[in-house]
Amino acid sequence: MSAHESRYSWGGDEHLVVQISEAMSLEANFKAMAMASALDQDRAAGIIDICPSNASLLVRFDPDLIAPTEVERLVREAEASVALSTKQELETRIFELPVWYDDPFTNETGARFRDRHQTPDKNDLEFAAMENDLPDAEAFIRAHEGSPWFTSMVGFVAGLPFLFQMVPQERQLEVPKYLRPRTDTPKLTIGHGGCFTAIYSVRGAGGYQMFGITPVPIFDPEQKLVDFKDFMIFFKPGDIVKFRRVDEAEYTRILAEVEAGVYVYKQAPVTFVLEEFLADPDAYNARLLEVLYGN
């Protein structure tokens, strides 16, 4: 699939790391996920964690149970089997996430940390618009909510998704991180750094630009909502998410549904075929949204 070879490296005596590509691409991410899935089927004893990330794969193992050389053999075998498969497709789902863009919570937090920001006289959305040659924050919000996003990695902290915009690279929104990280970010902030949007699953430090906030939980250790019945984390690698802009009134209404324990994610199963997407992203995205909204 890619001309260059993956780079294999030991992370101490318990980890093997495969760098598939130094640059982010949907192809590299797909390969990481396919290798992870191949390793997970029939998982060898002693393999503890299989963590696909944006353009790499991390495998944690117990060398008392499986020799590192055997782990490397299995991972190389998985990579070879993925390279042979002709059709890159993924059984996944698409769902909607309501977002109150330009909300007072993230704006207030941003204002507190202006000394760490590139443009102390602008908010994060205005800065992001400028960085992407867009006329104003409104145009940036439209570009951000206009296309679906692909979950290329889950991590950093529990349940935090990294999302990759499903448009050709020249149209992808790119924004530098804060000059120095903040010590605070509201829970459920929609943030963006480099080419990735992330949703902060917990309150805490962060360096991504802040664009808005969602009323819907993505990490729920108490597992109150029906979508968390099986597991406390909602996002899985490969999930496709469509942001939907809401105003304060709708944000408040959805928040009340969440607090009452009755909110249900709007979602639909979908088969994602990489080649078909790459051939015509806009047409493919339109079909995905039909699946979600049942047109």
Add this chain to the structure above:
Amino acid sequence: MAIEIMETGLATSIQDQGRVGYYNVGIPPSGALDLVSAAAANVLVGNDPSAAVIESAYMGPKLRFTEPSIVAVTGAQIPVLVNDQEMPLWESFAVQAGDVLSFGILQGGARMYISISGGIDVPAVLGSRSLYALGAFGGFQGRALQSGDVLPVGVGNGRPGVVIPMSLRPEFSREVDVRMVLGLYDYRLTKNGLSALLDQPWKLTTVADRIGFRYNGGALEWVERIQPFGAGSDPSNITDAGYPVGSIQVPGGVEPIILHRDAVSGGGYAMVGTVISADMDLVAQCAPGAQTRFRPVTLDEALEARAVARNRRASILRILD
């Protein structure tokens, strides 16, 4: 049977031997930072080595027992007192209802472990009783301990006077060699950058907690390049990737950080190597100011060191036999 927390000490939490298998969604292993000291504390009071204990850093808590029991303290070198009378470390002893356990001033190491016969009986979450503070679950009510907390204790069968021999206890120094395997993104460093990492001691800063240990002492030079798409603009940036527990990242080329058992599971900073599993307990027992040298070893040497550590652990687990 219960333990009442009267004063919390520092960063005091419930930990066991950790939570396995959820790193792919960002949930780290957690568990005692010094796993062997925690296991030893359990063995001394007749518990399974994986029972839950109390972990504190630098300053111990003050706590009261509601009923007679058997307890032990391991880990850092620090006076431990029951009703103001000094008790031995690495040895089980009896306490009576109403007895108060407290600590003096830290003399060596950094983290202490308090075990009680029967173990701390908080609910297990995803297979472990360990607190994962960033996720606000596990431990006692998903948070660090506070004064006034009352910890439930299971039923135990410990006895006083069980001792871990001196030869099996860790030794503490303010100057340590931490063995690591170079790799991951170390090719991003110039020859000078690599020398700067390995040839000088680094000083542990006050940013040394369950997530990571940050050092200062110099700056590393990166190979110049046009940054790949998605990686970010700083030469120390990479396309966000999974972080091994124990990996050493160097944001901005200054202040290397060793990720520990509450690690963030991934991010966008280049890692230049990974501390070997056998030395993670040693890192856990370093206090700010510790002079630290990163000593590169091969994978085979890391596995030999692991075997030595495993034998020491096995000897500790056998003391009751």
